[in-house]
Amino acid sequence: MITPHLDRLATESLVFENAVAVTPVCAPWRASFLTGQYPLTNGLFYNDKPLPTQAVTIGKAFKEAGYQTGYIGKWHVNGHQRGEDPFSGRNKPIPKERRQGFDYWKVREVTHDYNNSYYFDENDEKHFWEGYDVFPQTDSAISYFHKNKDNPFFLVLSYGPPHDPYFTAPQEYKDLYRDRTLSLRPNVPEMYQDSARRVLAGYYAHCTAIDKAVGDLLKGLEDAGIAENTIFVFTSDHGDMLMSRGVLKKQRPWDESIKVPMLMRWPAKLGTVRRDVYDPINTPDLAPTLLGLCGIDLPESMEGEDFSAALFSGEDLGNEAALITLPVPFHEWQFMNGGREYRGVRTRKYTYVKDLMGPWLLYDNEQDPFQMKNLVGVPQYAQVQEYLEAVLSKKLADTQDEFLPADTYMRRRAYIYDRNDSLRPANYLELNRD
Template sequence: MNRPLFALSGALCAVTGSAQSADKPSSEPQKRPNIVYIMSDDHAVQAISAYGHPLSQVAPTPNIDRIAAEGVRFDRAYCGNSVSGPSRATILTGKHSHANGFRTNADFFDGSQTTLPKVLKANGYSTAIIGKWHLKTYPTGFDYWKVLDDQGMYYNPDFVTMSGDTVRQRGYVTDIVTDESIAWIDAHKDRPFFIMVHNKAPHRNFQPAPRHLTLHEHTFFPYPDNLFDTWEGRVAAGRQEMSIAGHLMPAYDLKLYTRRDGWDPKTDWGPDYRFMDSTEREAYIASYDAANQAYYDNPPTGDSLTRWKFQRYMRDYFSTIAAVDENIGKMLDYLDSTGLAENTIVVYASDQSFYLGEHGWFDKRFMYEESMRMPLVIRYPAEIPAGTEAESTLVQNIDFAPTLLDWCGIEKPDSMQGESFRAVARGGDRAVKPGRDWRKTLYYRYWENPGIHNVMQHAGVHDGRWKLVYFFSNETPVPAECYFELYDLKRDPHEMHNLYGTPGTNGVTTRLRRELVRLADYYGDELPPCRELNAL
């Protein structure tokens, strides 16, 4: 294993590439495509206006939407383990968490294994990563890297450099990451390049750029229908510690303070604020003063308090996303103005999605749609027709590396468990037939318990309509507790009604239990034993 990166606990890849477009025949061979892989942290599908969710319509993302409009939007992209580090490790390796060794954020990434940047570098690409890494060991396979220390700070962040030094850089993190990525591309555009542009934003706790501190001060965000979910019939959901009502921290998450109480941002807001200078800190505090005073003058209670927390949470979250979208526009404009756009693959994704009040929650982890789903849009003018939509094809983060390699004309290594969805990107759902030349089901496994937010370990299978989730306690080799959940996403898209064991579901339950066991075996995973699984 490669040597530890001190204080680094947190990676995703950049993508670009292409072969000759079928829509644009030419006697000239197509140059190998460049890849710009832009990834954010915890950016929910519901917060990207190209996906049409009501929340995003009051706070649109025009530049991310531009990638979708000029390329392809995937509606059924999923991660295999909804946690930041594990998802990043999967994107790098094309392997599920158990296979790449990075199951939880407490693990250390083994950089000696085959990764996407290593394969591209060996095939003549210049490779780089700038921004969030979050895998605890130094990056490998990159000609250049400059990564945030641990989770990174929003204001004046520390970066770990290739020399091993840590340097503090003035500015707002999303702006810095994009500006430095553009500078690197500009210096390396004479040969095919691959760069991963990894944003910290909008990871909790959300801190908007100085120019966006009051952007959504008066925006009303619509409440999800299940904000007050009681989790009936869902044991693990009832045990979690990530509810908006009960688990958002007053100072850290909600920025509640009163100046007259002698509030000190160094202690009351925690270490994430310690890198702000006095001017930045004063402006930041001032942006919350009026709303906080109104809160203390007439404190809400009960459901009204939960709604207040939701609105504050949304305003900070979407204000932090504003800089991400602006900087994506800056990158697209640069590629267009330099003539690089036609032969550059631009990917925008998040490491997973995020709960924006659904089920009453924040964070991710569960196999439910709001956290397992990933936003994924790709622009590649040389091959992908504008306005392409992939609405039903099931793709997963194990597929990202194989797809990018395919575009670059490079055979995927045998170690990669994913497949190339290049045909879907350029042709939409009609390009593949599930069960004949594309998968019909997805595999999921969450490992991080005991851990933050107290989400039970679980594994599951997803076939596009039906989802079976197997929850189990963390005792080994035999869990002391295990149970199943079954959802019909066609009739119950918000996964409110656990159908497991109800009349009429025996057939689909048996089929999915068998498929879960088959997928675990296919990918080389070993599920904890349970009576229902052992009976198969």
């Protein structure tokens, strides 16, 4: 993948080698990031459901601390009015009282049409981004840097790509991969390898376009004279299987889905020499850690850990495992497509996952980085499995997660399944078990 600007950023950043998406899908990740809570606490474990207006969020915390706050791009936590088409809210403005502490506002709930994209401003007026939306959104962020260079600010820039559709990056970026032979992960089945290379070429084209935008952002900070004292974080809400195991997209508990890139640069306090952080960091930890880095008191409602002291000191995070959850499978991984509820932990070395039938997956990620050998029930790993079961049980107890069937959580929140998400074969738990 061609990413010169991100490569340079990595040489100047903390590089989180095991950054984990607590629920690897769009709305649940965003709600967890905003609130510092686990999905069953804040209620967003399913796309297109509403984050409560009264939620305590990172945007509100920074605003109360005197920061200017802004948000540009994809939001996806406003939901839709009950009884409407489940995706109808994606095309509507978000009312001011539901912007969770952000004042500067160039936002659309959701779009996947990156070349015909629009947003709503602070006054709910509709505007179109010109061309491929990543680039004008980046320009808007750079303008925000200059307007607020004399003020502390907290800005979220939320790109849509490289999320599917995979083949809609500008032509000049697609051309970069047209004649290249792309190497594949060994866990892509042979019958899907041609398709995988085609998808990768499109996905990588989006990534290289985003890389150009990241370069522009970094230059924008330098031109505004604030690069030294700005915490710059690059991360994502989920990964994509990209034909590993023969499937696409997210929600699944494998590394291609749950692991995300995460770079953090702050020259004034963290230096400009790359430092790799190997202990896992989870989505609910991001808000507490960012607030901690800025010396802002954490809201009591936040469940994640504040790792700012460890980042300042250069020590390990001291965090053994990150929790991964899917309370309700939906949309492209609905029950009929083999989706199932799961809970698991990702440590530096292991992945351990249970579904409602019991232990499902166990991988030694150091020995088996492509997760091709499931070790559940293997006698030599019995003690490891037992230990990870205890780690997971403690995580579930700490987060008050009873690990119940999906229907229970849907009823508790009075949620309605979207379209065919509730349908499942009688033996759906047995389908596709490794």
